[in-house]
Amino acid sequence: MKKVIVHPERCVGCMQCMLACAAAHSRSGTLLGALGEAPLPRSRIHVGVGAFDEGFPNRCRHCDPAPCMLACLPGAIYRDASSGTVLVDADRCINCASCAMACPYGVIRYHAVWDGPPEKIVAVKCDNCLARQAQGLVPACVEICKSGALTFEAPDRAARRRTDEVARSVSSGAICPPPAPGFALLAAHKRARAEVPAG
Amino acid sequence: MQYVIIGNGIAGVSAAEAIRRIDPDGPITMIGDETGPPYCRPMISMVLEGRIGPERLPVRGRDFYDRLGIMPVLGRRATAIDVDRRQVCIGERRCAYDRLLIAAGADPRPIRAEASNLGNIFFMRRREDVHGIHHALDAGVRRALVLGGGLVGFKAAYGLIQQGIPTTMLIGSAYPLSMQVDARAGAMIREALVARGLDVRVNLEVRAFDGNGAVRQAHLSDGSHLDCDLVVVGKGVLPARSFIPAERIAVDLGVVVDDHMQTCVPGVFAAGDVAQFVDIARQTPWVNAIWPEAVNTGRIAGFNMAGRPVACPGTLSRNVIRIFDLDVMTAGLVNPPEDGTCQILQAEDHRRRTYRKLVLRGGRLVGMAMVGRIEQGGVLTALIGSRTAVRGNPERLLDAHFNAGRLVS
Known part of the structure; x- marks a missing residue:
């Protein structure tokens, strides 16, 4: 089964995934329509700024066992058996933030959602765009990502590719271009800017 | 393999579920003095508050x-454990076990005050307690008195003022939740409660109650008295260990367990509020009587009982509270000893009403408290729990824009 795989070294911090995610989880399903909606839809993927201003796309890992699910007081967090996706039942959620205390990645937010109980603040997190997937679409964050920081693929295939990359990089005499030369340069520039004192 | 679980709280429930993942057939007997399907104890204060109905409490179905x-053996308490014969006694009845889990939980700490058996004096531990408080409220309450500024006292007071009942809280320390939060966060919580009409009085205790059948008045340690027709006692809990043979099974404050949740008697395990293991942040024996640890230790005990060895690195004290528009999260050692071994970092933003405090020891995060913007507090809690060395300048963890990406770069 395909999953969203994050390649943080390729993230340029453009935050387009956040816009696409919010739009995909809006009533209208479009960015333009989403802007006028109440409650205003919000992203479930969170691009943070690393120590050197590099982007970091932070999204739910759908852990197993999921700490949020074990910590949930009313039993509102559950796992969709067919996809392994960890979901929140907005009607059962009591907004106690026990999941915020449990999530080691800090990817749960609290606000009202259009398809939840009206005006009730609930825990909101990535749902792997199951509704889009049911229509044959890839998750919105992956679809919009232009730098390849987010891909939708079978985990074993992605792992094999990464293993091959590592193997190539250590084989003696191999001429191996960095997998993403532009990104390496950008990262080096950001790091230098942060480390070299101003003036 | 024959399993007996004493207690049908979340530790016992989590253990039973873990056992069933490994052993689908071994007979399990569960002894619990509360009848009905397992329910969420921390949510009873929300029933008091009126935010949810009692039908929302069960965490598992009727089936x-x-x-x-x-x-199930419900409505009864275990009365003794016969370690030699491997049997649990419930009065005259005996239940044989190969693997036993003691998940008996904790009971409210009683108060030493005269006439504390008067009507309308309640603990707030069980579903029935809240039912009783509601019943008293329906009959009319002019002023409520809450004893204790811990989590239970705090939640009771919060629920009562949300119901519009004039409420006085008596606490032994200078601010509410002194075991959970530090002085700064405690002051913020106190301000929020006082602004909503709670009458907080510190360094006071009740010496005696007065009333004709039901409580009417409390006599306080400073010689004054206070009219009240409802009292909620929240002076903490004590592990329910009276039936445990202390000469056979090591008992300190709680039942002492090893990292596999096993007591000193092979085959006998303990988990949840009754168990005493090691606190990760303090690195000392500790009873962390909180819901998430009851789930965690119950689950680990269940796996071990069914024959799959799983070790637990320790338990971690932590809490998250949402009151009015104030969010508070704490974990680990929030008020460290002033012996110079800990580094304390703090940041406060008055305009946004946020506060953050980090406690570091030996390059590791051992405690944190945060008020406001708590969404990513789990990252810090996980850092404490995993005892990960903090790389680089720890001040960056104080930043309001902190995110998990800061830890990987």
């Missing part, structure tokens, strides 16, 4: 015992 093939 829980049937579905897992558990033989």
Whole structure:
């Protein structure tokens, strides 16, 4: 089964995934329509700024066992058996933030959602765009990502590719271009800017 | 393999579910003095508050015992454990076990005040307690008195003022939740409660109650008295260990367990509020009587009982509270000893009403408190729990824009 795989070294911090995610989880399903909606839809993927201003796309890992699910007081967090996706039942959620205390990645937010109980603040997190997937679409964050920081693929295939990359990089005499030369340069520039004192 | 679980709280429930993942057939007997399907204890204060109805409390369906093939013995308490014969006594009845889990939980700490058996004086531990408080409220309450500024006292007071009942809280320390938060966060919580009409009085205790059948008045340690027709006692809990043979099974404050949740008697395990293991942040024996640790230790005990060895690195004290528009999260050692071994970092933003405090020891995060913007507090809690060395300048963890990406770069 395909999953969203994050390649943080390729993230340029453009935050387009956040816009696409919010739009995909809006009533209208479009960015333009989403802007006028109440409650205003919000992203479930969170691009943070690393120590050197590099982007970091932070999204739910759908852990197993999921700490949020074990910590949930009313039993509102559950796992969709067919996809392994960890979901929140907005009607059962009591907004106690026990999941915020449990999530080691800090990817749960609290606000009202259009398809939840009206005006009730609930825990909101990535749902792997199951509704889009049911229509044959890839998750919105992956679809919009232009730098390849987010891909939708079978985990074993992605792992094999990464293993091959590592193997190539250590084989003696191999001429191996960095997998993403532009990104390496950008990262080096950001790091230098942060480390070299101003003036 | 024959399993007996004493307690049908979340530790016992989590253990039974873990056992069933490994052993689908071994008979499980579950002894619990609370009848009905397992329910969420921390949520009873929300029932008091009126935010949810009592029907929302169960965390498992009515078919829980049937579905897992558990033989429930409800409405009874275990009275003794016969370690030599491997039997649990429930009065005259005996239940044989190969693996025993003591998940008996904790009971409210009683108060030493005269006439504390008067009507309308309640603990707030069980579903029935809140039912009783509601019943008293329906009959009319002019002023309520809450004893204790811990989590239970705090939640009771919060629920009562949300119901519009004039409430006085008596606490022994200078601010509410002194075991959970530090002085700064405690002051913020106190301000929020006082602004909503709670009458907080510190360094006071009740010496005696007065009333004709039901409580009417409390006599305080400073010689004054206070009219009240409802009292909620929240002076903490004590592990329910009276039935445990202390000469056979090591008992300190709680039942002492090793990292596999096993007591000193092979085959006998303990988990949840009754168990005493090691606190990760303090690195000392500790009873962390909190819901998430009851789930965690119950689950680990269950796996070990069914024959799959799983070790637990320790338990971690932590809490998250949402009151009015104030969010508070704490974990680990929030008020460290002033012996110079800990580094304390703090940041406060008055305009946004946020506060953050980090406690570091030996390059590791051992405690944190945060008020406001708590969404990513789990990252810090996980850092404490995993005892990960903090790389680089720890001040960056104080930043309001902190995110998990800061830890990987």
